[in-house]
Amino acid sequence: MARRAQPVGRYAGGATALGLVALTLGTLGAVAWRAGSAGGLTGGLGPADWAALRFTLLQAGLSAALSVALAVPVARALARRWFFGRRALIALMGAPFILPVIVAVLGLLAVFGRGGILNAGLAALGLAPLSIYGLHGVILGNVFFNLPLAVRLILQGWLSIPAERFRLAAALGFAPAEIARQIERPMLREIVPGAALAIFLICLTSFAIALTLGGGPRATTIELAIYQAFRFDFDLGHAATLAALQFAISGAAMLLALRLTLPQASAAGLDRPVERWDAASPWLRAQDAVLTTLAALFLLTPLALIVTQGLPTLLTLPGIVWTSALNSLVVALASAGLATAAALALALAITGPRPALYEAAGMLPLATSPLVLGTGLFLILNPVVDPSRLALAVTALSNAAVALPFGLRALVPALREVEASHGRLADALGMQGLARLRLLILPRLRRPLGFSMGLAAALSMGDLGVVTLFAPPEGGTLPLQLYRLMGAYRMNDAAGAALLLLILSFALFWIFDRGGRADAEA
Amino acid sequence: MKLPMLAAGLLALVLGSAAQAEEKPVLTVYTYDSFASKWGPGPEVKTAFEKTCGCTLKFVTAGDGAALLSRIRLEGKRTKADVVIGLDTSLTAAAHKTGLFAAHASLPKLDMPVKWTDPTFVPFDWGWFAFVYDKTKVKNVPHSFEELAKSNLKVVIEDPRSSTPGLGLLLWVKKVYGDKAGAMWKSLAHNIVTVTPGWDQAYGMFLKGEADMVLSYTTSPAYHINVEHDDSKGAALFDKGNYMEVEVAGKIAGTKHPKLANAFMHFITTEAFQKLIPTTNWMYPVIKLSTPLPKGFDEYRPKISLLYPSAEVPKIKDKALAEWRDALSQ
Secondary structure, three states, X not given: OOOOOOHHXXXXXXXHHHHHHHHXXXXXXXXXXXXXXXXXXXXXXXXXXXXHHHHHHHHHHHHHHHHHHHHHHHHHHHHHOOOOOHHHHHHXXXXXXHOOHHHHHHHXXXXXXXXXXXXXXXXXXXXXXXXXXXXXXXXXXXXXHHHHHHHHHHHXXXXXXXXXXXXXXXXXXXXXXXXXXXXXXXXXXXXXXXXXXXXXXXXXXXXXXXXXXHOOHHHOOHHHHHHHHHHHOOOHHHHHHHHHHHHHHHHHHHHHHHHHOOXXXXXXXXXXXXXXXXXXXXXXXXXXXXXXXXXXXXXXXXXXXXXXXXXXXXOOOOHHHHHHHHHHHHHHHHHHHHHHXXXXXXXXXXXXXXXXXXXXXXXXXXXXXXHHHHHHHHHXXXXXXXXXXXXXXXXXXXXXXXXXHHHHHHHHHHHHHHHHHHHHHHHHOOOOHHHHHHHHHHHHOHHHHHHHHHXXXXXXXXXXXXXXXXXXXXOOOHHHXXXXXXXXXXXXXXXXXXXXXXXXXXXXXXHHHOHHHOOOOO | OHHHHHHHHHHHHHHHHHHHHHHOOEEEEEEEHHHHOOOOOHHHHHHHHHHHHOOEEEEEEEOOHHHHHHHHHHHHHHOOOOEEEEEEOOOHHHHHHOOOEEOOOOOOOOOOOOOOOOOOOEEEEEEEEEEEEEOOOOOOOOOOHHHHHHOOOOEEEEOOOOOHHHHHHHHHHHHHHHHHHHHHHHHHHHHEEEEEOOHHHHHHHHHOOOOOEEEEEOOHHHHHHHHHOOOOEEEEOOOOXXXXXXXXXXXXXXXXXXXXXXXXXXXXXXXXXXXXXXXXXXXXXXXXXXXXXXXXXXXXXXOOEEOOOHHHHHHHHHHXXXXXXXXXXX
């Protein structure tokens, strides 16, 4: 929408975009270059790779579509209802997204697994057990992980609609269907493609959920094929080819999402509390209540089980777990600050000229194979400096890169809204550069900025990331310590560490996000 | 606030290690993560070796054995490692091919079910892979893959592409069934609940009751007996034998501290090192210890030990993987 030149945003945004390109394509280049010098790029893709590609596209596509399709009614229900504990519920429902994969999978299995409470319930009723393993299990796992993200992004969209529009709609006597067509659908056309794209890319580069819940090698994703190329075959050329393929798919998905996105032509609002006269019918009330309850049950039951399983050992965890938790906190805060500053710079650039380039740069980290990123960074840094000395700094940097796209998804629509509503007035006042940022933009972006900080901090807490390639044995991070406990048979302590991780991640998210600031009255 | 904190931390690290470097030579030992962790043998190995070597022992870690080898290959001749500890017999052929490792000195009398002839790598522990089960739930313990395939027992296994035990199972089935390995995997498909990326997920799922059995080690029950005082786990011994894993160490030929590296390589097969192995790595020591092994170690000893000569592993693993994938992808 806004076409005004903003030098502050442009330079910082350009630098951020370049940094992201270096971190993603640059590390891939380093791996490919190393492969070339170590005996040639053995490029070709075998039948197993094509099978992995087909499965990856299938599970990522279905997971993204389903997550978003379920998220729209849930977000709408949360956007137009006020009830006791709504803030806490919104925040809690975001928690699955910030869990480390291994913890989330064990939590899901406690509910849906062979020995889970669902099958215990079915057995009590004399019904045959359900198996979670298979494509449906993979989708279930991905939706569990990504539904929270989709709900939050879409909810942000709903909450950014100025109250005046609903007021006007009510004055004009709009029915819910007309409100949906005139107000809500344009908002969704702006937000949903980006949210779906983000989820598609997350599922594209994951492998642990797909493999564990997929039930066997037919659930092989490209990321697992990259893993195999690295450690089973040590074929860096093949790994680089597969990683490039991942980028190509991501590029195609981004183009598609950009084509589907319709920035909305918005009018100004006065930041009044939203009141929804249209949603008062008992039928709609019941519908929203049922949807909210179901979503909460689906997302919160596994979390509750993680809590109950971790409680017995939480307070008796060995000291080193607490030290590594401290390391993780430092990394998380650094990475949150970095991710949010970079996301803001990029968002400012995206609302300026040639947005597509910046949009693409902002999505690159999601398309990156963590293994290739880590290996590439290692190859680049190793000749210069001892990698274990940089373990925490490198972890903070790569975690920031990984979290940036999510912050961006929240910031861009909000920034467009700000520019559309207040940009002309600011222009007329000659408010440019830093003054515009400080007086106009930052105060109105508090909500998405908080979300971005919280999400980046929490994601960084739970991410194993590149630290395994760089970690010194003593320090390490909390997720690394969790894996070490599991590797040493200490599953009960690991459950306690998982709970500690959950608590810290969630606390970080809560503090920054302040319950989503979802209450418009606040 | 956080940036100065981070910078201060980094500075302290740099200064700290610089101060150490002036005093004593540093022997750099690359190993896998769980070896050097608080619960592995690493910390006590460090203390014991530093008592006599007049040096500082520094561990540098990679995720697991295969990641360790990848790291050595990535670094090539520029590696800072003096010694690498934590590769296993499925990796030694590839490790040998890098040309980075030097031959070992003469070894003491080893106590292992197989004769050790590798001129480069020194074994530091060994064990057998086995399906571990809950005695209270599994009454008819299978004694072969055929019996397992005929039963309705559900197992969790690890992926050979991303996990050491997974690769061990792949080689195990191949060793016993040769050309018929693919058919055996097909008949086992209905037993396999799922395939996990690593041992930790598989074992965690087993303990949570997701499966009747899990692919682990014959020594897994010993952990539960000795640490948790829980005698409910058992390991299935198969009539045609269980596949072995032998973990090894090797000296980097280009080491700047050849004397220290030799001393450490010698230290590995002494009692001071070996007595730490059973209750930290939960594997068998490679020499006869003066003290008896922990409870559970003698209970589950297969009669037949299976192991491919390490030079054969690279030739067969691709074919074995293709058979595995085809059989389980249907």
